[in-house]
Amino acid sequence: MIVVTGATGRFGSVVAHDLLNRRPANELAVVARTPARAAALAERGVEVRQGDYDDPASLEKAFADADTLLFVSGSDTTPGVRERQHRAVVDAAVAAGVGHIVYTSAITAEDAQSFLADHTTTERSIRAAGLTYTFLRNTFYTEELLVPPMLAAAVENGELAAPAIGHPLVTATIADLAHAASTVLTSPGHENAVYELRGPGWTYAELADTLAAVSGRPVRHREVGDDEAGPMAFILPLLRLEQFGTPAPDLERLLGRPATPLEQAVRAALAG
Numbered sequence: 001m002i003v004v005t006g007a008t009g010r011f012g013s014v015v016a017h018d019l020l021n022r023r024p025a026n027e028l029a030v031v032a033r034t035p036a037r038a039a040a041l042a043e044r045g046v047e048v049r050q051g052d053y054d055d056p057a058s059l060e061k062a063f064a065d066a067d068t069l070l071f072v073s074g075s076d077t078t079p080g081v082r083e084r085q086h087r088a089v090v091d092a093a094v095a096a097g098v099g100h101i102v103y104t105s106a107i108t109a110e111d112a113q114s115f116l117a118d119h120t121t122t123e124r125s126i127r128a129a130g131l132t133y134t135f136l137r138n139t140f141y142t143e144e145l146l147v148p149p150m151l152a153a154a155v156e157n158g159e160l161a162a163p164a165i166g167h168p169l170v171t172a173t174i175a176d177l178a179h180a181a182s183t184v185l186t187s188p189g190h191e192n193a194v195y196e197l198r199g200p201g202w203t204y205a206e207l208a209d210t211l212a213a214v215s216g217r218p219v220r221h222r223e224v225g226d227d228e229a230g231p232m233a234f235i236l237p238l239l240r241l242e243q244f245g246t247p248a249p250d251l252e253r254l255l256g257r258p259a260t261p262l263e264q265a266v267r268a269a270l271a272g
């Protein structure tokens with residue numbers, strides 16, 4: 001039995017639906033804190049179990065019979081919250097006798113800074129618990145940086161204003177990362193593996209060129225200071241770390257195909 005948490009979110013829902021292309025519904029269960037939000041999966045015959053990272057008692061039951069558990073990291077980055085929640089998930093996985101835990105970690109998790117440090121702590125607690133694991137060190141989602149209104153405004157104004165990063169950004173689409181995860185969940189040989197899941201690098205200058213090519217309108221890149229970076233300012237120190245400029249082969253190896261190219265991601269973002 002494969003049990004998937006976070007299946008009502010952007011990443012986990014793609015994983016769960018992709019798993020249904022690879023396994024019968026009765027070999028899959030999902031954990032949701034609000035089961036009604038997983039109705040689309042229930043309609044496809046998937047067992048939906050109630051479980052909340054803030055309710056340790058709910059988790060051991062929710063993880064029953066899990067040969068493999070996909071543990072999707074929590075979304076509340078308030079300092080201290082994920083650390084507590086993730087500790088509860090790891091404890092429940094041990095108590096439920098989970099055979100193999102596949103954890104959505106993050107780029108830089110070896111020794112992460114800022115809100116990503118929760119992943120460092122969680123990887124360490126999974127290892128310390130003696131669980132068989134796979135760490136999916138997901139890079140930042142391309143969708144987080146290719147924000148549709150920002151791209152539409154760049155096309156409209158003929159200018160993409162973005163701060164200097166210093167290297168290309170190795171982001172990946174949610175779908176690519178999710179498909180890599182479902183490959184790990186359904187194929188052998190991933191025990192105690194750590195995957196650095198990164199897509200092909202792109203720069204803001206290339207993004208401006210791609211916007212121009214896709215829209216048929218001129219778009220140029222203008223470098224701005226960090227004080228003009230808007231909502232993305234807080235992640236600039238992370239994006240400037242060496243790892244965000246260093247490609248890795250693991251994503252394409254797991255996908256068995258090239259990762260989604262920038263142009264395709266731009267087309268998807270502009271379409272809505």
Ligand SMILES: NC(=O)c1ccc[n+]([C@@H]2O[C@H](COP(=O)([O-])OP(=O)(O)OC[C@H]3O[C@@H](n4cnc5c(N)ncnc54)[C@H](OP(=O)(O)O)[C@@H]3O)[C@@H](O)[C@H]2O)c1
Binds near residue numbers: 074075141
């Ligand atoms: N790589 C990146 O760029 C990136 C970007 C954003 C987030 N992340 C991380 O990757 C995770 C998955 O990404 P995503 O885009 O799918 O995020 P998302 O759309 O926000 O989904 C988060 C999922 O986690 C579930 N969840 C949150 N708190 C929970 C709790 N207390 N108990 C049980 N389930 C809980 C949510 O359930 P509900 O439906 O009940 O809310 C939802 O299913 C995020 O949670 C975050 O840790 C990565």
